[in-house]
Amino acid sequence: MTDFPEVRAxxxxxxxxxxxxxxxxxxxxxxxxxxxxVTLDWGGFANVWRKPILAAMAPVxxxxxxxxxxxxxxxxxxxxxxxxxxxxxxxxxxxxxxxMGWRRLDPWPDSIEGMNQLKARHAVVALSNGNIALVLSMxxxxxxxxxxxxxxxxxxxxxxxxxxxxxxxxxxxxAPQQIMMVxxxxxxLDAAKSRGLRTAYVHRPLEWGEGTERPLxxxxxxxxxxxxxxELADAxxx
Amino acid sequence: MTDFPEVRAxxxxxxxxxxxxxxxxxxxxxxxxxxxxVTLDWGGFANVWRKPILAAMAPVxxxxxxxxxxxxxxxxxxxxxxxxxxxxxxxxxxxxxxxMGWRRLDPWPDSIEGMNQLKARHAVVALSNGNIALVLSMxxxxxxxxxxxxxxxxxxxxxxxxxxxxxxxxxxxxAPQQIMMVxxxxxxLDAAKSRGLRTAYVHRPLEWGEGTERPLxxxxxxxxxxxxxxELADAxxx
Numbered sequence: 001m002t003d004f005p006e007v008r009a010x011x012x013x014x015x016x017x018x019x020x021x022x023x024x025x026x027x028x029x030x031x032x033x034x035x036x037x038v039t040l041d042w043g044g045f046a047n048v049w050r051k052p053i054l055a056a057m058a059p060v061x062x063x064x065x066x067x068x069x070x071x072x073x074x075x076x077x078x079x080x081x082x083x084x085x086x087x088x089x090x091x092x093x094x095x096x097x098x099x100m101g102w103r104r105l106d107p108w109p110d111s112i113e114g115m116n117q118l119k120a121r122h123a124v125v126a127l128s129n130g131n132i133a134l135v136l137s138m139x140x141x142x143x144x145x146x147x148x149x150x151x152x153x154x155x156x157x158x159x160x161x162x163x164x165x166x167x168x169x170x171x172x173x174x175a176p177q178q179i180m181m182v183x184x185x186x187x188x189l190d191a192a193k194s195r196g197l198r199t200a201y202v203h204r205p206l207e208w209g210e211g212t213e214r215p216l217x218x219x220x221x222x223x224x225x226x227x228x229x230x231e232l233a234d235a236x237x238x
Numbered sequence: 239m240t241d242f243p244e245v246r247a248x249x250x251x252x253x254x255x256x257x258x259x260x261x262x263x264x265x266x267x268x269x270x271x272x273x274x275x276v277t278l279d280w281g282g283f284a285n286v287w288r289k290p291i292l293a294a295m296a297p298v299x300x301x302x303x304x305x306x307x308x309x310x311x312x313x314x315x316x317x318x319x320x321x322x323x324x325x326x327x328x329x330x331x332x333x334x335x336x337x338m339g340w341r342r343l344d345p346w347p348d349s350i351e352g353m354n355q356l357k358a359r360h361a362v363v364a365l366s367n368g369n370i371a372l373v374l375s376m377x378x379x380x381x382x383x384x385x386x387x388x389x390x391x392x393x394x395x396x397x398x399x400x401x402x403x404x405x406x407x408x409x410x411x412x413a414p415q416q417i418m419m420v421x422x423x424x425x426x427l428d429a430a431k432s433r434g435l436r437t438a439y440v441h442r443p444l445e446w447g448e449g450t451e452r453p454l455x456x457x458x459x460x461x462x463x464x465x466x467x468x469e470l471a472d473a474x475x476x
Contacts, residue, residue, distance in 0.1 A: 071411070123374055133411030136361055136386055148374055148387040153409065171391065173309070173371030 003237040004180065004223065007198055009172050010118055010236075011127035011150070013159075013183035014135055016207040018115075018126075018144060019105040022046045028101030032094060033087060040085050043209050049081035050208075057129060057158035067156035069131035075099040102130075103137040107144055108204065114229020115145050117238040123147045127168050127181065129158045160191030168197075180223065182232065189222055200224040200232055241475040242418065242461065245436055247410050248356055248474075249365035249388070251397075251421035252373055254445040256353075256364075256382060257343040260284045266339030270332060271325060278323050281447050287319035295367060295396035305394035307369035313337040340368075341375040345382060346442065352467020353383050355476040361385045365406050365419065367396045398429030406435075418461065420470065427460055438462040438470055 015021045026042035033040075056073045059065035078099050082090065090098070115124050124147050126135050132151035139146055152158055155167045169176045176196030183189050184204040193199050199222040205213035217225060226232045253259045264280035271278075294311045297303035316337050320328065328336070353362050362385045364373050370389035377384055390396055393405045407414045414434030421427050422442035431437050437460040443451035455463060464470045 069411075123378060131411070132386060132409045136410070140361060140385065146386060147378065148370060148384060151409075154392060171370045171389075172374070173307075173369070 003235075004198060006178055007122065007180045007236070008174050008178045009123040009125050009168075010180050010182050010200070010232075011125045011168050011192075011197070012115075013181070013185060013188050014126055014128040014130055014138075015102075015105075016204055017182060017184045017202055018111050019107050019138065019142070020206070021050065021102065021105050022207065022209055024105035025049060025101055028098060028104060032090070032098050032101075036089065038087055040087075045081060045085060047208055048084050049077060052077040052080050061158050061161045067153075069134070069153055070129055071099070071102070071131060071134050074102045103134050104141055105138055107142055108228075110228035110230045112143060112145065114231075114233045117230065117233035118236060119145060119147065121238050122236065123172065125150055125168070125172070127159075127164065128152065160187050162191065162195055165192050165195035165197055169195075180236075182229075186217065193222070198223045200226065200235075202229065202232060203227045241473075242436060244416055245360065245418045245474070246412050246416045247361040247363050247406075248418050248420050248438070249363045249406050249430075249435070250353075251419070251423060251426050252364055252366040252368055252376075253340075253343075254442055255420060255422045255440055256349050257345050257376065257380070258444070259288065259340065259343050260445060260447055262343035263287060263339055266336060266342060270328070270336045270339075274327065276325055278325075283319060283323060285446055286322050287315060290315040290318050299396050299399045305391075307372070307391055308367055309337070309340070309369060309372050312340045341372050342379055343376055345380055346466075348466035348468045350381060350383065352469075352471045355468065355471035356474060357383060357385065359476050360474065361410065363388055363406070363410070365397075365402065366390065398425050400429065400433055403430050403433035403435055407433075418474075420467075424455065431460070436461045438464065438473075440467065440470060441465045 181192035
């Protein structure tokens with residue numbers, strides 16, 4: 001297997017890469033709405049909610065909008081998702097609780113085992129569009145063993161803004177090539193690569209649900225291409 | 239024992255509170271200098287080095303000096319300590335290695351056990367004048383189980399600047415009174431208290447070596463007054 005002796009830290013994307021946001025949000029939505037008599041495709045609801053969240057980061061990246069934390073984007077985009085499904089009757093406390101459901105996501109089955117293996121020889125660091133409080137709350141609930149969390153609120157922008165990857169090297173006080181970005185998203189990895197980081201693609205075919213799987217990137221596109229964090233740990237000699 | 243159900247996060251001072259900087263630096267200095275035939279009071283050397291480090295933070299706090307990370311303060315003050323003891327003949331690589339000895343400090347005997355107990359119910363967070371890379375490197379070597387690290391490089395100033403304590407509440411997205419500052423230094427705790435944080439004083443009588451012990455603060459000065467992190471864990475109901 002490949003080994004990268006120069007790599008000291010692995011920086012992880014969180015949503016989709018470490019945790020299954022779709023399954024978690026489907027559960028949180030069902031828990032909140034089913035007792036009110038709402039019936040819908042809960043996984044579909046999660047997908048519909050996720051899309052405007054991704055879109056809402058773009059104007060922050062360009063500077064057209066002042067940075068707000070991802071928790072706030074979750075709350076504001078919830079109204080769009082509820083409207084799309086014609087769901088009414090949630091009070092503000094319930095909407096807040098549901099928006100905070102993004103702090104209660106579960107890791108993919110291999111995530112924690114792989115991270116614990118990787119921790120023996122590498123710093124295991126969140127490099128997330130989530131704010132620190134969001135990623136920390138999620139970690140405490142789910143047992144995700146971060147060595148430290150670099151949230152988007154440290155730089156006040158969102159990936160794939162180059163400033164995020166550059167900040168990781170600065171905060172960790174190592175060269176970009178001593179960092180390996182771990183993500184299931186090509187845009188995140190491409191941006192990391194362009195800033196000099198190593199890259200590990202992890203295949204998460206169920207991120208958006210059954211039937212949405214895309215092909216693996218071509219061999220050589222990234223330094224490592226794997227199907228799980230435990231496979232990544234093998235590749236890194238952990 | 240006292241319990242503080244509203245406290246969600248414990249923010250820890252690192253140098254002196256979690257780790258024994260004096261013992262670690264004495265060892266690092268001896269490892270570097272003894273093979274060169276230098277003999278001196280290694281603990282005294284650590285004390286002499288520590289004092290200008292503390293002094294060097296003051297102009298950063300006041301704005302008279304642009305923020306530089308603590309690693310850099312370690313390097314620049316090393317020259318003062320070497321001069322004070324009349325030690326010469328270290329090359330730049332050796333000086334760098336010795337300055338980075340502040341990343342290789344060991345915890346007090348109770349630190350890790352107490353933190354692991356506290357982690358079950360609280361976020362265990364570094365709120366350090368050290369930069370993230372310094373505190374992270376130390377943690378990886380020594381097995382210090384941070385949930386996350388808030389380094390001074392996130393705010394570009396040094397404790398007891400109020401901005402540091404305020405930033406902890408902002409980054410953790412909780413109220414100041416939901417945070418308990420843990421330190422062995424009165425100035426750190428007094429500043430935290432003035433910003434609305436809860437406070438836990440931990441007695442570390444050997445921080446500056448034998449014979450330097452100061453009395454405990456008067457009962458009621460801080461929310462908790464203990465002699466170890468395991469006693470703190472008991473006090474917090476962990």
